Amino acid sequence: MEEILDLDRYPLNREGSSEWQRLVDECKAALAANGMFNLEGFLRPGIAEKAVAEIRPVMDTRSHVHKRMHNIYFKPSIPELSPDHPALRKVETVSHTVCADQIPGSIVLAIYEYEPLVRFLAATMGKPQLHVMQDPLARANVMGYRAGEALNWHFDRSEFTTTLLLQAPERGGDFEYRTDLRSDDDRNYDGVARLLEGRDPEAKILRMKAGTLNVFRGKNTAHRVTTVEGERERMIAVFSYYERPGVMFSEEERIGFYGRAA
Numbered sequence: 001m002e003e004i005l006d007l008d009r010y011p012l013n014r015e016g017s018s019e020w021q022r023l024v025d026e027c028k029a030a031l032a033a034n035g036m037f038n039l040e041g042f043l044r045p046g047i048a049e050k051a052v053a054e055i056r057p058v059m060d061t062r063s064h065v066h067k068r069m070h071n072i073y074f075k076p077s078i079p080e081l082s083p084d085h086p087a088l089r090k091v092e093t094v095s096h097t098v099c100a101d102q103i104p105g106s107i108v109l110a111i112y113e114y115e116p117l118v119r120f121l122a123a124t125m126g127k128p129q130l131h132v133m134q135d136p137l138a139r140a141n142v143m144g145y146r147a148g149e150a151l152n153w154h155f156d157r158s159e160f161t162t163t164l165l166l167q168a169p170e171r172g173g174d175f176e177y178r179t180d181l182r183s184d185d186d187r188n189y190d191g192v193a194r195l196l197e198g199r200d201p202e203a204k205i206l207r208m209k210a211g212t213l214n215v216f217r218g219k220n221t222a223h224r225v226t227t228v229e230g231e232r233e234r235m236i237a238v239f240s241y242y243e244r245p246g247v248m249f250s251e252e253e254r255i256g257f258y259g260r261a262a
């Protein structure tokens with residue numbers, strides 16, 4: 001892992017040392033203040049390109065194309081909202097997904113399963129433990145976004161999302177987010193409507209560099225990836241960890257996300 005991750009800058013392998021603790025504390029502080037942290041240069045120079053080269057043949061020929069119209073909740077309706085409420089405005093998402101079972105032995109999977117990373121992430125999130133998923137498809141995914149494609153506005157299902165940007169596009173494909181647009185007690189539907197109409201001055205854009213690890217708290221922070229432009233595909237690995245071991249998706253979830261059950 002020494003040649004893949006910059007463990008000099010980010011000492012994940014020295015758990016319990018003062019420099020490890022300092023990094024955890026910085027990440028925790030960033031999560032509390034901004035709802036995210038970024039480890040730029042997490043991959044050593046040249047590794048993102050190598051990881052992309054491993055995935056590209058699968059991405060080009062066997063990725064699952066997901067194209068759908070949806071609202072920000074990914075739900076057909078919200079009981080307390082009339083169907084024409086502007087918070088339910090439909091947006092389009094188009095992406096290509098490569099599943100973990102299609103990239104055995106890859107750099108991406110080696111990073112996903114690297115135990116010091118799993119323990120470090122648990123520490124930053126204030127969890128006693130995290131576990132890799134057992135689901136052969138869902139554990140780690142690589143998402144591809146080509147010219148004209150975007151991941152549109154949504155809230156996440158999980159409390160934290162961990163991603164690793166492998167390749168940035170020439171233009172567009174930026175991460176845009178609106179921190180704490182809602183809370184567990186206040187659904188703020190009018191604020192949601194304002195964001196969807198492009199009238200929320202607090203929406204921010206983050207332009208990430210390839211090789212950056214990002215941990216993001218996306219349950220109440222609306223976010224999207226803007227439309228990609230240019231020839232180069234945006235490629236990002238999405239890592240799923242859970243507090244309990246052995247987590248699997250249901251067959252319905254696998255078909256819904258990946259178009260196949262196994």
Ligand SMILES: [Fe+2]
Pocket residue numbers: 154155156161218223
């Ligand atoms: Fe998300």
